[in-house]
Amino acid sequence: MTTPAEETTLSDELEQSYVESTPRSRELAERARNVMPGGDTRSVTYFRPYPSYVESAHGAQLETVDGETLLDVLNNYTQSVLGHAPEPVVDDVCSRFRAGNGVAAPTEPAVALAEELVGRVPSVEQVRFCNSGTEATMNAIRAAMAWTENERICKITGGYHGTHDVVEVGVADDGREHTGIPRTAEQRVQTVSYNDTEQLKATFEAVGDELACLILEPILGVGGMIPATDEFLQTARDLTAETDTPLIFDEVMSFRLAPGGAQQRRGIEPDLTAFGKLIGGGLPVGAVGGRADLMAQFHPETGSVDHSGTFNANPATMAGGVATLRELDADAIETLNQQGADLRTRLQEIGDDADQPITITGEGSLFQIHFTDEPVRDLASSSAGNPASEQLFHEMRREGVFIAPRGMGNLSTPMTGSDLDQIATAFDRALESLGYSSHCKSLHT
Ligand SMILES: Cc1ncc(COP(=O)(O)O)c(C=O)c1O
Structure with a gap:
């Protein structure tokens, strides 16, 4: 499930910065296009201009073929609840x-x-x-x-x-x-x-x-x-x-x-x-x-x-x-759920300070960033996957945090307090880069 690429906008500056930092992924994407439609074999992992390729993943971190280290807040769309290679x-x-x-x-x-x-x-x-x-x-x-x-x-x-x-x-x-x-x-x-x-x-x-x-x-x-x-x-x-x-x-x-x-x-x-x-x-x-x-x-x-x-x-x-x-016993789940609740509160506080309406939804260790201040209760009121989500995704990725292009995230057990700080800081900086907020608070607690 993705928003169709042609309906979304990606700024030239964001795209150029992504392309410059992912040369090896670009080569692989070109090879992939010759043998897979759109270079893709799972619609949801595709994003523009091309997805970055992962070399390895351990704990809460992804290592890309371009030498980047990203905090994985997507976890294969919630599958990797224990992080990678536990x-x-x-x-x-x-x-x-x-x-x-x-x-x-x-x-x-x-x-x-x-x-x-x-x-x-x-x-x-x-x-x-x-x-x-x-x-x-x-x-x-x-x-x-x-x-x-x-x-x-x-x-x-x-x-x-x-x-x-x-x-x-x-x-x-x-x-x-x-x-x-x-x-x-x-x-x-x-x-x-x-x-x-x-x-x-x-x-x-x-x-x-x-x-x-x-x-x-x-x-x-x-x-x-x-x-x-x-x-x-x-x-x-x-x-x-x-x-x-x-x-x-x-x-x-x-x-x-x-x-x-x-x-x-x-x-x-x-x-x-x-x-x-x-x-x-x-x-x-x-x-x-x-x-x-x-x-x-x-x-x-x-x-x-x-x-x-x-x-x-x-x-x-x-x-x-x-x-x-x-x-994944009861204690591990309780800790994850508490971390998720704390993170949603922090993201909502950052969103409340932004010049753009933002609502954070979710439960336990699952969250979604919506660009709206209307109550989100169904698909019609959800803004998941709207054009701003893709921009936010790229901006957060630039800050080293990998969420879903549609604005969804979830936590894994190896994440530490400083990982959660990194998510909140990346969100704040991403909003600032997008012109949605005029400040960048110190978010480290
Ligand atoms: C709620 C829900 N049901 C079913 C599926 C389909 O699972 P799979 O991708 O393993 O076929 C997904 C996948 O994201 C899902 O989120």
Whole structure:
């Protein structure tokens, strides 16, 4: 999910300074353009004039091929919650890989990771593994369709659940035509604005008995790191319970917010949960888990949903996931969440002093910078990915801080107090360079 490049503006000075400091990346980008469309193979990692290439990553730092050291406040879009190459995870992944990885048979690490998820998340009784968050939401929806024998799904405008057909509907509000999705997929989807309880009620009133599921993120991630209101989440739970419609929480990003995910933090139990990102220890992963009767749709003898995949429950991935969750215990999460809350307060204070309206949203260790002073509650009020975000991204990068080009950031456990100071200082200096503030405060505490 990116804002289309042609709609954004990048000042000549910023672009020139970026090009001058990234000669090796430019060479690689030119080579890449010959063999990959736009030199890119993951739309979200592309930015103009070309992305910089990373040579290595350790702890909270990235080393680029151009010899730059950047503080990584993007963390592979929240996946690297322990930072990069954490020793305990690397050790367990490598030893499992050495023990033989590509086998068409179950292995113990998958059982251990499933037990860990079931132990942490009360709504999860059974688990199935796959290879991405996309596959996780796809399989969750399939299980819900099989169980309800319905095909329509209700999702949030701006809700991002990966790249399979139905969930791509209603994601972007960028005015660009998105093709490659069958019209029939659009017809199956009912969209509702995030945090719009009345619209959700009206939708269930109209089509509640035709729905296979309601799928939502407990915090709207790509749409702008916007937490759901308690009222919205509770209404979602009540309406789905009344109509026997499976409620699917997409916790691909939000699982880092508590040992049992955002659902534990918010006190709402969904019927199915999609996992991804951090639960694979840095390797490709996804999982769907939930109520035993819904998950029974995947039973190889008695279920009706086929679910295969060469790399499902890949042993090294499973070992990496177990090691990651062992490290990401309740104390580690609490510390991260507190650091995130403190940082959002500091960024908001800096934003309040700027000549440009700025609102910081987020929860726990997740944050988003919006260029607005209106309340941010849904995709329509979010400014994630607007032209100013790309400028801010480049300015912060110049200060050695790497956030998402759409203005999103998140923390990792190896970050220190001085790393957090660096983020706040970079934000202040970036605003000043953009002409949004006339001063640069001393932010070191
Ligand atoms: C909430 C959410 N769901 C699903 C996905 C898709 O996961 P993947 O990129 O592993 O397919 C993402 C990816 O960013 C996500 O943020």
